[in-house]
Amino acid sequence: MGGSGSEGATGSPGEQYWAERLHALWLAADVAHDVTGLADRVYDMLLSRPGVVSVVGTRWSGHRMTYLRLVSSEERTPITWRPPFSDWSEPVVRPGTTVALDGGAPVVLEHTGSGAAAALWPGGLVPAGRPVAALECAFPLAGDDWATLWVGLDRPAESTDPLRAQLVQVAEVLATSNVRLLAHHAHERRQVEDAFLAEASLQMDTSLDVDETLRRIARLAVPAVAEGCLVHLYNGAGVLRPVASAHVAAFAQGRLRELAEDDDWLVKLLRESSERRESTLVGAAELRDSPFGSVPGIGAVKSLSVTPLRARGRSLGTLTFLHHRAEAPVATPRLLGDLASRAALAIDTSTLYEKRRSHVEVLQRHLLPRTLPDVPGLRLSSAYRVADSSLDVGGDFYDAVAVGDGVALLIGDVCGRGAEAAAVTGLARHTLRTLLQEGTSPGIALTRLNDTLIAEGAARFVTALIALLSPARDGGWDVEIAVAGHPRPLVRRADGSVTEVDGAGALLGVIPGTDYRSVRVLLEPGASLVMFTDGLTEARGADGTFFEAGLPAAVAECSGGGPDPAGRLVAAASAFRHSGDDDTALLIATAEERP
Known part of the structure; x- marks a missing residue:
């Protein structure tokens, strides 16, 4: 291996080339999500070394191998094994011994690291090129976990010192990256635990x-x-x-x-x-x-x-x-x-x-606001129906946040039920509430929540709808609406007609980098904006029809005036429901003449 930094007569990369590749590996390791995710780079680097015809990497937990990956110079498609390793044998050879591959070619295993590591050769899986010599480098990961890098050579080397040093350099990158990843995973786990504990406290x-x-x-x-x-x-x-x-x-x-x-x-x-x-x-x-x-x-x-x-x-x-x-x-x-x-x-x-006290008072459900804000010129009404009282940790939520002279309304649904769904619900509601309080627009707030859910690795997707109501210059209310996979809201006009608001957007927590756009409508005095979760529309009647078909008529009747329009609309769906039980959240804003 020449020191000029250029390729030699044989076409093999020189020291400068190796240094550049090693630097690139450091950069990749600094953003990698898993050590094994660096395998392609590492194997390509090692296969570029003169005489190297195969690379084998293994990962161990104590004396139990948990991962093996093999790449050869003639077949660059990786071959990967994970437990139970039922399709091949596991002859383990100690460093410094001489063994015979298929065909009788001797393999001398020279150990470049320290400790009681062992090189592993998968029986019956001799890479192309028939290596006749080998080097192994073992390095610790964390606790009882450790890994090996093993390279097969097409000929005995006069001096293995350069290749030994390069193996150690690669191992140092992988070991350092693993330390960073462990700290990152520990931080993520702590965040998940904190979210669970916060939800547990709210539940209790x-x-x-x-x-x-x-x-x-x-x-x-x-x-x-x-x-x-x-x-x-x-x-x-x-x-x-x-x-x-x-x-x-x-x-x-x-x-x-x-x-x-x-x-x-x-x-x-x-x-x-x-x-x-x-x-x-x-x-x-x-x-x-x-x-x-x-x-x-x-x-x-x-x-x-x-x-x-x-x-x-x-x-x-x-x-x-x-x-x-x-x-x-x-x-x-x-x-x-x-x-x-x-x-x-x-x-x-x-x-x-x-x-x-002689009786038990039940605190209001933690996923819902304690009270709705008092906004002059708007009448807010909400309702929440739990489908199964024995499983009170659901994914539906809503909130109302006073913003200047107006209000931001949000409603959403987390897929599934139980502790994990509740943890994601708490995260979604808190994130949106905080962003809206800071004056973030509905579309950007949904984009930020989507980024947060993906960064946290949330296992459940979320739908959400945000409506920002601001006083209109000529009376009524300007409404800016952004939708993320959620049922679109309905508007009941003062004349009793009901229309669906246009707008669509992808589910939250699924597609990285999704942007959410807003649409605008005018809510004149006497008109109502109706926001709901799919538990309302998916109520199925005895004849098999869904409440969705009769929803516009029910909205026209229930939100046209009178007390508690949200409660009356949920009651209408409950009376219709024969099957299709699901949690239901409902939020209605009715425009009144502003003082």
């Missing part, structure tokens, strides 16, 4: 009944945190009693409640764990001889965690999570402790409140 704060609060915790945690959840509280006699349970398998609920009630092994574990400060983790080996080793209707529990519920220096009970997956639990110790702390504080607050 919406009821002043202790048992209801605990049931909400169980429902919120399954399956977001674990496959099963048990909540126990100490009663006045100092006995732990089960107050809530949840499991992803509905048919397993009964058996889980039986174990929670009177199993001696579990009661002993819970009592001991309740006196500790940290979570108690029980692995598969300890659970094998317990009642959770093989639960009829549930199966074997692979791991179990018990977190004490403590508030104001008192032990209130325990929060137990059951994991059926063989890999590590989803919940981190930080998440378990923080969730338990918030739950314990909510329980303690509810208990003190119950002592002062």
